[in-house]
Amino acid sequence: GFAELDTDRRRRTGVPEVVYGEGKTPEQTLRLLAELRRTDPRGPALATRCPPAVLDAARDAFPGEAVAADPVGRTVTVGALPPPVGDVVALTAGTTDLPVAGECRATLAALGVGVRLVADVGVAGLHRLLGHLDAIRDADAVVVAAGMDGALPSVVAGLVPAPVIGVPTSVGYGVAAGGLATAAAMLASCSPGLVVVNVDNGFGAAVHAAKIVHRVRGDR
Amino acid sequence: GFAELDTDRRRRTGVPEVVYGEGKTPEQTLRLLAELRRTDPRGPALATRCPPAVLDAARDAFPGEAVAADPVGRTVTVGALPPPVGDVVALTAGTTDLPVAGECRATLAALGVGVRLVADVGVAGLHRLLGHLDAIRDADAVVVAAGMDGALPSVVAGLVPAPVIGVPTSVGYGVAAGGLATAAAMLASCSPGLVVVNVDNGFGAAVHAAKIVHRVRGDR
Amino acid sequence: GFAELDTDRRRRTGVPEVVYGEGKTPEQTLRLLAELRRTDPRGPALATRCPPAVLDAARDAFPGEAVAADPVGRTVTVGALPPPVGDVVALTAGTTDLPVAGECRATLAALGVGVRLVADVGVAGLHRLLGHLDAIRDADAVVVAAGMDGALPSVVAGLVPAPVIGVPTSVGYGVAAGGLATAAAMLASCSPGLVVVNVDNGFGAAVHAAKIVHRVRGDR
Amino acid sequence: GFAELDTDRRRRTGVPEVVYGEGKTPEQTLRLLAELRRTDPRGPALATRCPPAVLDAARDAFPGEAVAADPVGRTVTVGALPPPVGDVVALTAGTTDLPVAGECRATLAALGVGVRLVADVGVAGLHRLLGHLDAIRDADAVVVAAGMDGALPSVVAGLVPAPVIGVPTSVGYGVAAGGLATAAAMLASCSPGLVVVNVDNGFGAAVHAAKIVHRVRGDR
Amino acid sequence: GFAELDTDRRRRTGVPEVVYGEGKTPEQTLRLLAELRRTDPRGPALATRCPPAVLDAARDAFPGEAVAADPVGRTVTVGALPPPVGDVVALTAGTTDLPVAGECRATLAALGVGVRLVADVGVAGLHRLLGHLDAIRDADAVVVAAGMDGALPSVVAGLVPAPVIGVPTSVGYGVAAGGLATAAAMLASCSPGLVVVNVDNGFGAAVHAAKIVHRVRGDR
Amino acid sequence: GFAELDTDRRRRTGVPEVVYGEGKTPEQTLRLLAELRRTDPRGPALATRCPPAVLDAARDAFPGEAVAADPVGRTVTVGALPPPVGDVVALTAGTTDLPVAGECRATLAALGVGVRLVADVGVAGLHRLLGHLDAIRDADAVVVAAGMDGALPSVVAGLVPAPVIGVPTSVGYGVAAGGLATAAAMLASCSPGLVVVNVDNGFGAAVHAAKIVHRVRGDR
Amino acid sequence: GFAELDTDRRRRTGVPEVVYGEGKTPEQTLRLLAELRRTDPRGPALATRCPPAVLDAARDAFPGEAVAADPVGRTVTVGALPPPVGDVVALTAGTTDLPVAGECRATLAALGVGVRLVADVGVAGLHRLLGHLDAIRDADAVVVAAGMDGALPSVVAGLVPAPVIGVPTSVGYGVAAGGLATAAAMLASCSPGLVVVNVDNGFGAAVHAAKIVHRVRGDR
Amino acid sequence: GFAELDTDRRRRTGVPEVVYGEGKTPEQTLRLLAELRRTDPRGPALATRCPPAVLDAARDAFPGEAVAADPVGRTVTVGALPPPVGDVVALTAGTTDLPVAGECRATLAALGVGVRLVADVGVAGLHRLLGHLDAIRDADAVVVAAGMDGALPSVVAGLVPAPVIGVPTSVGYGVAAGGLATAAAMLASCSPGLVVVNVDNGFGAAVHAAKIVHRVRGDR
Numbered sequence A, B, C, D, E, F, G, H: 001g002f003a004e005l006d007t008d009r010r011r012r013t014g015v016p017e018v019v020y021g022e023g024k025t026p027e028q029t030l031r032l033l034a035e036l037r038r039t040d041p042r043g044p045a046l047a048t049r050c051p052p053a054v055l056d057a058a059r060d061a062f063p064g065e066a067v068a069a070d071p072v073g074r075t076v077t078v079g080a081l082p083p084p085v086g087d088v089v090a091l092t093a094g095t096t097d098l099p100v101a102g103e104c105r106a107t108l109a110a111l112g113v114g115v116r117l118v119a120d121v122g123v124a125g126l127h128r129l130l131g132h133l134d135a136i137r138d139a140d141a142v143v144v145a146a147g148m149d150g151a152l153p154s155v156v157a158g159l160v161p162a163p164v165i166g167v168p169t170s171v172g173y174g175v176a177a178g179g180l181a182t183a184a185a186m187l188a189s190c191s192p193g194l195v196v197v198n199v200d201n202g203f204g205a206a207v208h209a210a211k212i213v214h215r216v217r218g219d220r
């Protein structure tokens, strides 16, 4: 009654329905995870933005299943992870952007996409990014999470041939509180081809990156 | 003196420097086009957001060159277009979004990427989109330009496996004037994986799509 | 002293005064409900946006009365519901929009208007809406609650002859936090005739729908 | 090529496709008017937001047709107006809101709905509205166009049983420039059931009113 | 050390320094009240925006003094109130605007100005205001607190010769959350001469009204 | 037809109806001036925000009348000015705020209120204001027009017992473009009792000041 | 793993890396302080925006070190303070701006720069500032923290030859809530040469002032 | 009458009064330039934001004087430039930011401060900046003008010990139109010590830099 899961989504788009845990009771989220698990056996069921109650209850709720609960990224995965294909790099500008990158990483893992995480390489200390450049260059896609000035994705997009996805984070205060100024800075980037998702939307960045990997690997 | 062209950009990112015609005198734009043409013979030189004076003068300014000037998309290309590879579909929600799609199409053409344009299929008459769905589904990437409510990219992203790039346009008035509400609607999409560029930025959407095509075709 | 109830409102507008529970003490809300009940015996007394303390105390406060308290929609109704006339359909884009649809449903019930609720049919999985279309088409009015991109009311308004009322919800984060971007997307709809109420205002949408039903049924 | 008219819209929604003249060349608008006229003979073809060039050329472009061009409301109608049914009242708060009411009136006329216009009855001189109240009360719907504080629709919605549609106008300066503050004031109305359309959107208000009239008259 | 009270303010402006209780520790507020009481014996000391801890402790902190603590308006007054002169009327649109009117009333009382409070006469039920009009007309000044659409001050300013001061309140939600839309509506009023203070600033409205009374009574 | 002048306004509020010239044709403005002149012989007729065409035509349109047209303040007055009573001081922060002060001065003159203008005394050179302080102190009311930071009214309100009305102007650029930041700064003033009108609304400030003068002089 | 400290920053910019305590666990902050202390023995390690848990634990976490924890400014310093050079004055407009000035003072102390604090000298009582002017005039730089109207830095910048840095604070409510209006007022200052940092960013203002002192003293 | 020049400003702040040409008639600007020239013979008179009419007329208006008119930066200087002292570097991210840097350069020149201009070194091609780094490092101050994402000042502030002043420019479109998003990005910089002036305010950045040079050189 309360929900009508889009169980056909994987067929249409290559990416399955995912439970959005915010604004749901823990019971609702766990019930929807179970329903996803039942109706789509091709991959694990995923819930994002899980409150602590869901993170804590997940393992007991699915006895006999592989369950992964990430308290930083606030995700729960039920079912074995597929073997990873493709190569996505997830960068963060600061330490406090890690939860957003965590949501991105867990989503990619659930979708069966390989992901490498490089944290805390913001533009205030540019040499940190430059030291990782060779590793970034050949990725299928690069996800860059940054708060405050949102400058890191612009710098990265000017340096590598991989498609770059900026994720503005709500890390920041004053004019950057809430992440809108950060999102605007990324949208207004002077580096051609940078694309942007909603503030803190590590999930959406992961899905776009996965769709690119699907295209590159010819999966769909 | 007045400019320091980034002639190394194609080597780093796979996409060459492009002249941004807004806020420049016609003389500046034409001079920079000439310099690009001279320093990077691997592809045509491109200028976007050209005022009428540049569109009118371009052909005479480059005698003996293949010159394309598009008054709708406001682009000028100097040099022969490369043979197109890959398959990008550019959709518009309305007739008045065509200039943005035009900028996107000219950019893809200059980058040697194949592009198909489907106009005026906004959600107020949904059957128009559904009639084109088979043609869209297998594209390497889909660019969707829409103004006002910005709903079309969300609907498309829920229907196809291709990566979808939303381009909010400044078409609209009242709360949508300037395109910011439209951009916000796209960023807040309930369809996973939709990514967004700046308002009216057909150019940026094209560059991201080209980078995806480069990855898919293994060019870089 | 602290309030001057508009007990004449039903005579003037066909819709009685309703207690707005936010920012009032539980005692104030219960006292005003009692006063409404006393001064207007033609229908039940309604309070919206009730805090838990009012929801919990309502039944005991009105012994011998039919009292309905809805913890999801946060409404309290005191007095028997009138037999429903007319046919309003309330749609939600997602599960988390249910509280807003609940406020709408309780208000229509208190006003004696028939209402059918269809939940979780957002545009990310369009087939869900299309499957319900025949049931929606002939309604006297359609209320559509949606958060995030607010695209669902635009799609509905392009498909049915019934007047459509969009209710932006505060469901969403980042650029959609608070519901203003969602409201703007609905106001800027490319589907003609879509009208909009304030964010989360299921109550206002219900009153407008009831006024339409009154006109259609010739009640006033 | 440049447009894909939604010629099926009248069948689906009771209201035909209409040409939006802004951002189109005069040639495009006139060609689309001709196409609408040809494909939908059940009623006149309508274009809104017409630039002077369209208003001037319309009569000559459709020889032998009844053509109405309204320079205040900026509309063009091609084909005989249907006999009006129903009763909609359009109010304006000030003289300068007349263009918006004009767009509303022309749209209703083209849709075959009866409309009465009452101008310049804003709340700074409340007696002006009160003097017209009897005439407003029994309308099928009331459209109220107001700029600046946008207070008039709230006052009207508290006085009559008819459904009230507020149209914020861009009349005003300073904090009201562009009409957004006015729109917000209407959305935040303390009068239950007031619904709102985009700034200056007399067209959309008319379509909603017409859909109500269709319901009341049982046309669809 | 932590504060440099403006003990000269009454001499310069006719209105003494007042303690702003927000963001101060209870100890700081009480110490500043004591210092004001000591340095300016011509009238009571006033603190606004007092947290519960200050409201509770005030009476014990000033033994032998007349102390008034208002939990609704969140004010504390230390010292006997002067006999009231002049006549200010404070109106509220709704019940939930009472705290703002309370701050205004306490400030006027501390300044020795007479004040009458009329609550809950918003424009959704216009007859409530009209019934009080004769009492309002001859006031020295009228303060009108309203949230949501902020329409009441405009209506009042069009009806009486007294100077009218609008106080937007933060009562409201969605587009009106925080009170900014309400403030904008008042600033954009179509009623000439309406002036506005900050959201919820009952204190500031009172001070302006008191300065008018001082001018009218020739006190300064 | 197109207008319904509020000819009763002077009786109700002490201040007559005034023509708002923006968005009207010159013919409309001149006709309304004539109608005001005819229906209210107790004082001159006033139009504000007049375009050049009205300023130029005014004198010839009213032969035999005293006509004043001010190209800086953009006002036209038809009929002899009443002898001034009361004392209002109008200050400007910069030279470019003069048009707003001009509108204020012309309105006060038409209302029969005495006004003194002191220009260009902004806070960047504070001694300029301090040199005029004695002259300001005893005014019935002080109007302060300022753009950019809007700091001058706060400084004035902290120095004099007269009621102070801030008029934010649209003078400024960047974050101050349009005057909204300036208006916010005045509303958030730390000087108690400062009241604010809309951006560039010299007219509204004048009406409030006149209402104060009426109270002080006991005229009404 | 979770962080990549920029231990080279002092060499490049003259100012070392500092721990930003917001959004970090107490353990992370303390570990990073320890790492800074270890890698950069030339000066104390500093953390800003520390939650109570860090302030409480700091002293025990660094036995044998000089540890300073400031609960008002929310800073922790580990290691002996360098002898202060240079002369920076930090002003606040109100008492409630003290936390921001405290962060500034602690940062300057950690950087070895001399600082004098003058509190509560806002423009509502201008004589308070004027009494301190001689002490301010010769500073190497002046930092001015102000909320609400943000007028104080403009007044200061018009009076002294020292470079002035404005720090908007989030002190204020209504239109000033969050500090954005205050920041805009400072950016739009009519006093030439006023520069601005983010809301509540006492840290950033201190670093800029320290860089000026470094230039003046020839340290770097 | 229309202006009260602050001829004492140089004595108080070290920087003289400057004419702001926007919103003034050419006659007013030229008259004020003449008055500045007459009252302050210690340096040239400067006007900023001059319309073409002032730029064209300046030379003839001051026969026998050294007059410099810069059509790009829109400045006019009357009187011989002082010999430059100190070393300020002005960077621009793009070619279209040159007018802002031009205003900055002309102001510094008029104030007798040495300035070097480095154009078009934005972060999309980072090597361009890195190639100039040695020249920037030892400046007394660095002014960085950038539009769009505003990332360049953050990158610079992380690389050099000089105090860095960011000037957001109005170069950009969509979310960056008007420069507010750019300004926010700079204020939210993750690079400590970056300070910001208003959008396009090359003048203000120059004055702050000059005040630093005065401190460094011990001039005042």
Ligand SMILES: Nc1ncnc2c1ncn2[C@@H]1O[C@H](COP(=O)(O)O)[C@@H](O)[C@H]1O
Pocket: A006, A017, A018, A019, A020, A021, A048, A049, A201, A203, A204, B190, B192, C093, C094, C095, C096, C097, C120, C124
């Ligand atoms: N973190 C997330 N951010 C945005 N969308 C999400 C997220 N997680 C899941 N979703 C999408 O949100 C939709 C669920 O919304 P609901 O119908 O309210 O359960 C699903 O279709 C998901 O694809």
Ligand SMILES: Nc1ncnc2c1ncn2[C@@H]1O[C@H](COP(=O)(O)O)[C@@H](O)[C@H]1O
Pocket: C006, C017, C018, C019, C020, C021, C048, C049, C201, C203, C204, D190, D191, D192, E093, E094, E095, E096, E097, E120, E124
């Ligand atoms: N959920 C709601 N949203 C908006 N308005 C409401 C709501 N519930 C009741 N109201 C209206 O708000 C008014 C009550 O305001 P108050 O005087 O503060 O109680 C009533 O006249 C109701 O018609």
Ligand SMILES: Nc1ncnc2c1ncn2[C@@H]1O[C@H](COP(=O)(O)O)[C@@H](O)[C@H]1O
Pocket: F093, F094, F095, F096, F097, F120, F124, G190, G191, G192, H006, H017, H018, H019, H020, H021, H048, H049, H201, H203, H204
């Ligand atoms: N480009 C500029 N941006 C901001 N302020 C300026 C500019 N040029 C001059 N000013 C200042 O603006 C003030 C002039 O204002 P006004 O009285 O309107 O001429 C002077 O005190 C100048 O110091």
Ligand SMILES: Nc1ncnc2c1ncn2[C@@H]1O[C@H](COP(=O)(O)O)[C@@H](O)[C@H]1O
Pocket: E006, E017, E018, E019, E020, E021, E048, E049, E201, E203, E204, F190, F191, F192, G093, G094, G095, G096, G097, G120, G124
């Ligand atoms: N409720 C209030 N709203 C605005 N300003 C106030 C209020 N109460 C007191 N004030 C003013 O705020 C100033 C106190 O600021 P502070 O130095 O932070 O205590 C005083 O000078 C008061 O005149």
Ligand SMILES: [Mg+2]
Pocket: A093, A094, A095, A120, A122, G003, G004, G005
């Ligand atoms: Mg870090």
Ligand SMILES: [Mg+2]
Pocket: B093, B094, B095, B120, B122, D003, D004, D005
């Ligand atoms: Mg179309």
Ligand SMILES: [Mg+2]
Pocket: A003, A004, A005, C093, C094, C095, C120
């Ligand atoms: Mg769902």
Ligand SMILES: [Mg+2]
Pocket: D093, D094, D095, D120, D122, F003, F004, F005
């Ligand atoms: Mg009127």
Ligand SMILES: [Mg+2]
Pocket: C003, C004, C005, E093, E094, E095, E120, E122
């Ligand atoms: Mg009420």
Ligand SMILES: [Mg+2]
Pocket: F093, F094, F095, F120, F122, H003, H004, H005
């Ligand atoms: Mg000046």
Ligand SMILES: [Mg+2]
Pocket: E003, E004, E005, G093, G094, G095, G120, G122
């Ligand atoms: Mg104080």
Ligand SMILES: [Mg+2]
Pocket: B003, B004, B005, H093, H094, H095, H120, H122
């Ligand atoms: Mg460039």
